[in-house]
Amino acid sequence: MFNAAQLRAARGFLDMSQKQLAERCGVSLTTIKRLEIDGGPEADNYPTLLALESFFNQAGLTFTESGIAFGPERLKDAARFLSNRSGATGATAATKEED
Numbered sequence: 001m002f003n004a005a006q007l008r009a010a011r012g013f014l015d016m017s018q019k020q021l022a023e024r025c026g027v028s029l030t031t032i033k034r035l036e037i038d039g040g041p042e043a044d045n046y047p048t049l050l051a052l053e054s055f056f057n058q059a060g061l062t063f064t065e066s067g068i069a070f071g072p073e074r075l076k077d078a079a080r081f082l083s084n085r086s087g088a089t090g091a092t093a094a095t096k097e098e099d
Helices: 004-013 018-025 029-035 046-058 072-086
Strands: 061-064 067-070
Touching: 004 061, 004 067, 018 029, 018 046, 029 046, 046 061
Parallel strands: none
Antiparallel strands: 061 067
């Protein structure tokens, strides 16, 4: 599963508002807001968390113990996103796990 910070980061990467995410996943806006508060996901029900995780997986994002992994189709987007956020230049690189 994921934690509140990962949820906020994944939503931000996809440039979605809380309302847009709620609508796409079929959950309430109140639920998304609650989940994005530290400690929120642990208190929610499993079907809601599964729906959110499934949505992000289909978008090429996977939650890991240490953050978010980007699928091959998202690597260029990830590098560009990270570069824009950190102010880095051509030195920013994204990696993927090999199967």
